[in-house]
Amino acid sequence: MSPRTSRPRVVSLIASATEIVAALGHLDNLVGRSHECDFPPEVARAPVLTEPRFSTEGSSAEIDRRVRASLADALSVYRVDRARLEALAPDVIVTQDQCEVCAVSLADVEAALADWLESRPLLVSLKPNALGDVWSDIARLAKALGSAEAGSALIRRLKQRMDAIARRARQARRRPSLACIEWIDPLMAAGNWMPELVAMAGGIAPFGEAGRHSPTLLWEDLVSADPDAILIMPCGFGIERSSRELACLVRRPEWSALAAVRNRRLAVADGNAFFNRPGPRLAESLEILAEILHPELFDFGHRGTGWIGWDSCGR
Numbered sequence: 514m515s516p517r518t519s520r521p522r523v524v525s526l527i528a529s530a531t532e533i534v535a536a537l538g539h540l541d542n543l544v545g546r547s548h549e550c551d552f553p554p555e556v557a558r559a560p561v562l563t564e565p566r567f568s569t570e571g572s573s574a575e576i577d578r579r580v581r582a583s584l585a586d587a588l589s590v591y592r593v594d595r596a597r598l599e600a601l602a603p604d605v606i607v608t609q610d611q612c613e614v615c616a617v618s619l620a621d622v623e624a625a626l627a628d629w630l631e632s633r634p635l636l637v638s639l640k641p642n643a644l645g646d647v648w649s650d651i652a653r654l655a656k657a658l659g660s661a662e663a664g665s666a667l668i669r670r671l672k673q674r675m676d677a678i679a680r681r682a683r684q685a686r687r688r689p690s691l692a693c694i695e696w697i698d699p700l701m702a703a704g705n706w707m708p709e710l711v712a713m714a715g716g717i718a719p720f721g722e723a724g725r726h727s728p729t730l731l732w733e734d735l736v737s738a739d740p741d742a743i744l745i746m747p748c749g750f751g752i753e754r755s756s757r758e759l760a761c762l763v764r765r766p767e768w769s770a771l772a773a774v775r776n777r778r779l780a781v782a783d784g785n786a787f788f789n790r791p792g793p794r795l796a797e798s799l800e801i802l803a804e805i806l807h808p809e810l811f812d813f814g815h816r817g818t819g820w821i822g823w824d825s826c827g828r
Contacts, residue, residue, distance in 0.1 A: 521604035521635075521658060526563060526593070529792035530607040530639055530654065531556055536793045537655050537663050544601045547591075549749075552786065552794075560601070562594045573697040573747060573758055603634045605657055610638045641791035643724035644706040648672070650791070667793065674796045675713060678803050678811070682715030685807050689741035691716040692730075692773070695784070696747050697758045700730040703746070706791060714802035715810075716742075736767045743773040744805060744820075746784030752821055755781045777823035780805050787819060 524545035525531040531550040534543055540555055547563040550556050598606075637657045639650040648668050655664020691711050693703035702720030704727040711718040719738040720730055727748075745755050745762075759781070762768055773779055782788065787798040801819045803811040816822065 522602060523605045523607065523658065524562065524598065524601060524603040524634075525550060525607045527607060527609045527639065528552070529641070529790040530609070530637075530650075532790065532792040532794060533651055533654055533667075534607070534658070536667055537651075537658060537660050539658050539660065542658075544603060545598065560597065562598050562601075563591050564594075565591055572761070573750075605635045605637060607637045607639065607654060610640045639791075642705055642726075644709045644795070646724075647706060647791045647795065671793060671796050675799050678799055679713040679715075681810055682713065682803060682807060685715045685810060688715055688717050689778075689806055690719050690738070691742045691744055691802070691806060692720055692735060692738065692740040693718065693744045693746060693788070694730075695727045695789070697745070697755075698761050700732065700735070701727045702730045703727055703788065706795065707788060710788075710795065710799050710802055711806075714799055714806050716802065716806045732765065732767055736771065739772050741773060741776075742778035742780070742805065743771070744780050744782055744802075746782040746788045748789045749785050751783050751785050752781055755784065756821070779823050780820050782820040783818075 520539075520542055522544045523534055523539060523542045525534055525543060526547045528547065528549045528551065531543065531546055532552055534540065535553050535556070540553070543556060543559045545562045546556055546559045548561050548565070549563075550559075550561075635657055637654055639654070641647045641650050648671075651668055652661070652664045655661050655667070693707050693711065695701045695703040695707075703718075704721035704723075704725050706723070708718040708721050708723045719740055720734070721728060745759065747755050747758065750758070768774055782801055787794055787801060797813075797815065797819065800811070800813040801815045804813060804815055805820065805822075
């Protein structure tokens, strides 16, 4: 499809893409979604086409073991309902080729499409390794939906919002170091677009590299870096679940000696809703980072909903 119609039937199998589809004004064209697509709330009317192959309940350590076991057996982490997908007759299917753990992968969708006999839908695979890739993905998806101008306008608005924050953050007297924890057990630091967002918010990311996947973080490296602040934002976890996982960190003997802990510069954020979704809400993610790093300059009203601080996190 190139595309065959200006209002194509869309299936989105990645939460960030669903948010992009909505921001482009195509929410009414969404005919199917992944089990993780939950924003905006109106997407709930679209049928769910995917599910994880194992329980996602339990601790971060337990989930990590299940993921590694599936990958070791050469299994996908997710299932796609092939029959239901075909019955929906989508014109466009959106998936991703960035992380086989985070969402349904390109290979999963290609396998689901293998036996289709009718005309095949346009397959748009996103690969947002860095912030610039997010803008490119929005533009590609907008073009596939016949809304290239809307895509350009959306990118322009997001960049303007984020650039305004970056300009104001440069007024700060110092740039605190902020360790962004993307997984708790095993410990992982946030990579990809996160180091760029931290820099725009007026901070320094001591771990992770822009454009590269999140690295495993050794405890001795965290202790050695001794960051000014720590943000807990595990992939796929909300604030409440992440807060429960804090016990895994607090019981470490090194934890209480960290400057961020001593100075009460610990925050827990809704990683599932914000930082881990490379779409329009990266603008809100940047606002959250700016509030955490420079409360003297920024107050967008996200505290208590998008993130909580020390007093709410516990010790």
